[in-house]
Amino acid sequence: MTTSTRTMTDPLDSTDPQVLDYMLVPHRNFNLINGVHSPDEVDQIQNWDIRDSDIFAVTYPKSGTIWIQQILTLIEAKGDVTPNTEHLNAQRVPWIELIGSEKEFNTTPSPRLRVTHLQYKFMPLAVRQKRGKVIYVARNPKDVLVSYYHFHKYAAMLETPKDFNDFFEKFMEGKVFGNCWFEHIKTWYANRDNMNFLYITYEEMIKDLRSMVERMCRFLGKDLTEEQMASVVEHSTFRTMKQNPQANYKAVPDSLLDHNKGTFMRKVQSSSLPSARGSKSGSSSSRSSSSRSWKRDSSTSTLFPAEREGRAKLLYNLLQIPLLITILLLPQTYSGKRAQTFTHYSCITPLYLQSSKNCISDVSRL
Template sequence: MDHKYELVAHRGFNFIRGIHDPDDVDGISKLEMRDSDIFVVTYPKSGTVWMQQILLLLEAKGDMTVYSVAKMPCNGDLVPWIEVIGSREAFLTAPSPRLRVTHLPYHLMPAALGQKKGKVIYVARNPKDVLVSYYHFHHLAKMLDTPTSFEDFFEKFLRGDVFGSGWFQHVKTWYSHRDDIDMFFITYEEMIHNLNVSVKKLCTFLGKELTEEQLADVVKYSTFSNMKKIPQANYEHVSDDLFNHHMGRFMRKGTIGDWKNHFTVAQNEIFDQVFQREMEDFPVSFTWDMTDMA
């Protein structure tokens, strides 16, 4: 990893130097919100790009020409991260609806969310698959330190010693504020199980009126197999300065249960112990394997 991209802790959260600026981040909490503002919130590798795709297509009523008209290299240009350097400033004058994604914790987000200004879509993914996906992403993304081994990354993830800090705290804190803000909470696994139902629920939450044909197009172009064929969704044109494209594609598997191909029995036992301790009173259950969908 380039030294300019090293992790830096700020206000209880791990950022990436060169990608995030503490002063910029501190200004986010003071942002004035519009009712039409929409934030997709995730812990890294939990369906952020997937929800970017769905939001774009809902806004375009399933019309894929949104890409040819926008002429943007990737979904992140059309639905940017609010915490990336320069994004907060651009947010101030952007036309409505302002669609943004973020990995930020609740306490660093606009305070106006607590006044039910704007909407939040929180996507949570089972943390074992998050860990595995994040491990592989660390090999692709040049702004992240390449892990010395899976075992080493496993330990860092459980300690929260990664960009985004701890998964457990991120999910629990955001969920605890679900009644304070206008929030739609959904799991990655729900979306895999029935994308059509998930998109319809999201459409209702956002107050969008689409025909059945338009909704069908949103779902069609938001499936993992189709997104892999869309360069903007698969981040194929992102600069080589940021991604080691020869290390693989941005969209890798998009499945449930890949952790079984990586965790040892001992690691799984350790993870389960931590999960049970941290999530003891958490009311949402997670799906750990595709067979659980039956």
């Protein structure tokens, strides 16, 4: 139905039964965006010729995509900021799933830097045979949910949510671009041994950006001097990127992003997963401090006011406990496919699991 000639201005046939919701087009159990992606072209990605020098960054939407784009271009430029001030992130590290991306990919000299939100099954077969390198960046799904909700409010190619309850329901059911967060990370992580694969998290990058950049350099075989490394780190900070219109997407036309309704880079700090190390999480002071910190946060205070009922209030309560407990409890609330999806917690990665286990130990003593 969607063809390679479709553009962002083409109308959506809302009567087509294959249109899942607003501008989403289901293809092979994955939601593409009408006018942005072509199912035929996405299917051709598996046949792309891959070079050993190709680098693919993979993220679920709102999981640090422009951050990893920024870091990769700076690493490749050995800290030279010129490319980062002259071209958009999306031009320096384009998405492989966009319409017309194959021709651009074939004509780009090495090293080719690319990014994708696609699931593992769509990747080039050569990548799944250890050609090229893949860096997967994961982010706490609680933060992804809130960030993705705000993004939907000003992204022209996506449906504006009726309210947070409505978006929460769709996020849980995977009725968004990228589908279910848990399924996305599971398919990639479960197949990590088939690729030259590096897994990192948004939370690790916030905690110690330099260490993560050094880790990426080792994985990519890049040897940077101390001065070059310092430049990469400095120009990959939230503060610096927020001031760079090529990195913060302020240069993107209003026809794609309504800058009056929001900003691409809203805040630096992830709520991160709670850790019980060195604290008595059962104490009333600790619980009350955690509650107050959530209420002070500008995004969550508007999303979860005290009087709100329904699933948003449920999520607010779930946010007070670690991710693993959340995954275990959700099947009791959501039935069918949603429940089945959230039982895949065993594939969630060690960083998230370890943080959750620490909290479970404390919760068991409450």
